[in-house]
Amino acid sequence: MNVVNFNERACxxxxxxxxxxxxxxxxxxxxxxxxxxxxxxxxxxxxxEGRARMKQLVKNAVTAQSAPPELVTAVxxxxxxxxxxxxxxxxxxxxxxxxxxxxxxxVGIGTLQWTRFAQFSGDDGVFQTVSDRVQxxxxxxxxxxxxxxxxxxxxxRFVSFDEMxxxxxxxxxxxxFIDLVPVVESKLGSQYKLVLGHRCVVNEREYIHxxxxxxxxxxxxxxxxxxxxxxxxxxxxxxxxxxxxxxASGIPIYREHQGILEVAGFESDKYLAxxxxxxxxxxxxxxxxxxxxxxxDHLHKLEI
Amino acid sequence: MHLVRDxxxxxxxxxxxxxxxxxxxHRFEPGTNCRAWLFKxxxxxxxxxxxxxxxxxIVPETEQSxxxxxxxxxxxxxxxxxEDVLAALDEVPRDFREVVLLSDVQEFSYKEIAEMLGIPxxxxxxxxxxxxxxxxxxxxxxxxxxGLGRKPQEGAYERG
Numbered sequence: 001m002n003v004v005n006f007n008e009r010a011c012x013x014x015x016x017x018x019x020x021x022x023x024x025x026x027x028x029x030x031x032x033x034x035x036x037x038x039x040x041x042x043x044x045x046x047x048x049e050g051r052a053r054m055k056q057l058v059k060n061a062v063t064a065q066s067a068p069p070e071l072v073t074a075v076x077x078x079x080x081x082x083x084x085x086x087x088x089x090x091x092x093x094x095x096x097x098x099x100x101x102x103x104x105x106x107v108g109i110g111t112l113q114w115t116r117f118a119q120f121s122g123d124d125g126v127f128q129t130v131s132d133r134v135q136x137x138x139x140x141x142x143x144x145x146x147x148x149x150x151x152x153x154x155x156x157r158f159v160s161f162d163e164m165x166x167x168x169x170x171x172x173x174x175x176x177f178i179d180l181v182p183v184v185e186s187k188l189g190s191q192y193k194l195v196l197g198h199r200c201v202v203n204e205r206e207y208i209h210x211x212x213x214x215x216x217x218x219x220x221x222x223x224x225x226x227x228x229x230x231x232x233x234x235x236x237x238x239x240x241x242x243x244x245x246x247x248a249s250g251i252p253i254y255r256e257h258q259g260i261l262e263v264a265g266f267e268s269d270k271y272l273a274x275x276x277x278x279x280x281x282x283x284x285x286x287x288x289x290x291x292x293x294x295x296x297d298h299l300h301k302l303e304i
Numbered sequence: 305m306h307l308v309r310d311x312x313x314x315x316x317x318x319x320x321x322x323x324x325x326x327x328x329x330h331r332f333e334p335g336t337n338c339r340a341w342l343f344k345x346x347x348x349x350x351x352x353x354x355x356x357x358x359x360x361x362i363v364p365e366t367e368q369s370x371x372x373x374x375x376x377x378x379x380x381x382x383x384x385x386x387e388d389v390l391a392a393l394d395e396v397p398r399d400f401r402e403v404v405l406l407s408d409v410q411e412f413s414y415k416e417i418a419e420m421l422g423i424p425x426x427x428x429x430x431x432x433x434x435x436x437x438x439x440x441x442x443x444x445x446x447x448x449x450x451g452l453g454r455k456p457q458e459g460a461y462e463r464g
Binding site for chain 1: 318319322384386393404407429432433
C-alpha cells in the first residue's frame with residue numbers, strides 16, 4: 001500500500017515557486033501563499049535560504065572579477081578609430097553613444113570569462129593613476145552623471161532658476177543648495193549653460209546634481225553627495241592611498257578617466273563633490289579647480 | 305560571459321560586440337533599457353562565435369540530467385569559495401548558465417531575458433530552475449569532495 005504524505009506534496013508545489021519568489025517575479029497573491037507556507041514549514045524555509053544564498057554566491061563570484069585594463073583600453077582605442085553611423089562627430093548623441101557603450105564595459109564586464117585569467121599589469125594608465133579605493137569613490141559621482149545625463153538625457157530639460165526655486169517636490173534643491181545655482185553660473189560664465197539643478201536618487205543614494213551644457217556637445221555635471229562612512233566603507237579621498245593631481249586654493253582634487261568621461265573629485269568633511277564631463281583631462285580639471293573653492297565653502301557652511 | 309572558454313577569443317569577441325553596439329547606437333530607442341539592448345548585442349556576438357567554431361551540444365529542454373531528478377535539496381556548504389562557484393558554473397550546460405548569469409548577476413527580469421534570448425518566458429523559468437538546481441548539486445559534490453560542509457546524504461538525515 002502506498003502512503004501519500006500530503007505535506008510533502010504541498011511543499012513540492014510551493015518549492016516550484018521558490019526561484020520566481022527569489023527573483024520577485026510572482027504575482028502578489030502567489031507571493032502571499034508562499035510566505036504563508038514558509039511561516040509554517042522549517043524545511044522549506046531552509047531550502048529557500050539556501051537558494052537565496054546560492055544566488056548571492058553566484059553574483060559575488062562573477063562580479064568579483066573585473067575587466068583587465070588592456071581590454072578596456074583596446075575597446076576604447078577601437079571606438080576612437082571608428083565612428084558610429086548616422087551621427088556627426090561632435091554631436092551630444094555621439095558622446096552619449098560612447099558613454100553608454102563604455103558604461104556597460106565598466107559595469108557588465110564582470111560576467112565575461114576572460115576576466116578570470118587577468119592579472120593587472122597597470123601599464124596603460126587607465127587604472128594606474130588612482131588606487132582602487134579612490135577609483136571607487138570617484139565612481140560614486142560618475143554613476144549619477146551617467147544615470148541622469150547619459151541615460152535619462154535630463155540635459156535636454158531646461159529649468160529656469162525661478163522654476164528651481166519654486167519647486168517643492170522631492171527633486172527640489174531646497175534652501176540648502178539653491179544658492180549654488182547663481183554662484184556656479186556666474187563663476188563659469190557664458191561658456192556653460194546651467195540647464196537643471198535637482199536632487200536625484202541613484203542606487204539608493206541621494207545626490208545634488210547640477211547639469212550644464214557647453215559648445216560642441218559638452219555635457220558637464222557638478223555632483224554632490226553625502227559621504228557614507230561605516231565600518232566597512234570609508235568614503236574619504238584623504239584616507240585613500242593616492243595623491244591629488246592638483247590643488248585649488250589648497251583643496252586636493254583627484255581624477256579618473258573612464259571611456260570618454262573625465263571625473264574630478266574633491267571633498268569636505270561630510271560631502272563628496274565631483275565634476276564629470278566629456279571634456280579632456282585638463283579642461284575638466286580646470287572647471288573643477290574653478291568650482292572647488294566656492295563649492296567647498298558652501299558645503300563647509302552647511303556642516304557648521 | 306562564462307560562455308567562451310578561450311581568453312583571446314573572448315577579448316576579440318567583446319571588442320566586436322562593443323564595436324557593433326557603437327555602430328548601431330542610432331537604432332537604440334531612448335527610453336528603453338540600454339543595458340538590455342547592449343547585452344542583447346553581446347549575446348548575439350557570442351552565438352555568432354559559437355556557430356562559427358563549435359558544434360555545441362545543446363541539452364534538450366525535455367531531457368533531465370541525473371542530478372535534476374534527485375528530490376533532495378542539499379544544504380549550501382559554509383565555506384564555498386568563488387573559484388568553486390565559477391568551476392561549478394562552467395559545468396552547467398551553456399543554455400542554462402546563460403540564463404542563470406543574466407538573472408543572478410545582471411539581475412534582468414524574466415521578460416527582459418526572454419526578449420534578449422528570443423525564447424518564451426516559460427523557457428527562461430525552466431532553464432533558470434534547472435540551471436540553479438544543477439549548480440547546487442555540483443557545489444554540493446565539490447563540498448563533499450573537499451570536506452566542506454556536510455555531504456548531501458548526511459544532510460538527508462535532518463529531514464525527518
